[in-house]
Amino acid sequence: MSDSTEPGNGRSSYLSFMLAGEEYAVGLLRVREIIEHRPVTRVPGMPAAVQGVINLRGSVVPVVDLAVKFGLPPRPITRWSCFVIVEVALDGQQTVLGLLTDTVREVLELGASDIEPPPAFGTRVRLEFLRGMGRHNDAFILLLDLDRLLSLEELLRLTAATDEAAAPAPAAPEASGNG
Numbered sequence: 541m542s543d544s545t546e547p548g549n550g551r552s553s554y555l556s557f558m559l560a561g562e563e564y565a566v567g568l569l570r571v572r573e574i575i576e577h578r579p580v581t582r583v584p585g586m587p588a589a590v591q592g593v594i595n596l597r598g599s600v601v602p603v604v605d606l607a608v609k610f611g612l613p614p615r616p617i618t619r620w621s622c623f624v625i626v627e628v629a630l631d632g633q634q635t636v637l638g639l640l641t642d643t644v645r646e647v648l649e650l651g652a653s654d655i656e657p658p659p660a661f662g663t664r665v666r667l668e669f670l671r672g673m674g675r676h677n678d679a680f681i682l683l684l685d686l687d688r689l690l691s692l693e694e695l696l697r698l699t700a701a702t703d704e705a706a707a708p709a710p711a712a713p714e715a716s717g718n719g
Contacts, residue, residue: 556644556648562682564684572636577623591608591640596636601636609690622640623641656672657673
């Protein structure tokens, strides 16, 4: 399934956001929602880019700090910082992630002629994380490939930790009444 194509018109919709002064975008059909920044619970043993987890209406959602993932220094949290909640494929199943961004910009539409292959150099992001470069309003936007953002090993560790965080705590042993 495409993550952004609108049926019938050959154009694709993307949600754009800013990170360290650069504009990025993800396919709109992969975005579940955008939520304001909230405290994140740290989980031991996670990859460096995984900030921790948040509780989203009873579901445990891992949060990826894109700045750290892209080798940038961690970004300060501002009143515009937010989480873009997205779906990624893991072994054929959908996994929900939160992406920490500096600010969300807009929903934009790009046609096939507006998208160029990723450049071989000149970006802070490794090429395997990019679908391409979108041309919009005389500027280029880096289009992320969500399914390649985390390695399979990172996603498996993330899923295991998320399942562990979501599991109910074991019941405390009952005190014996032999007193």
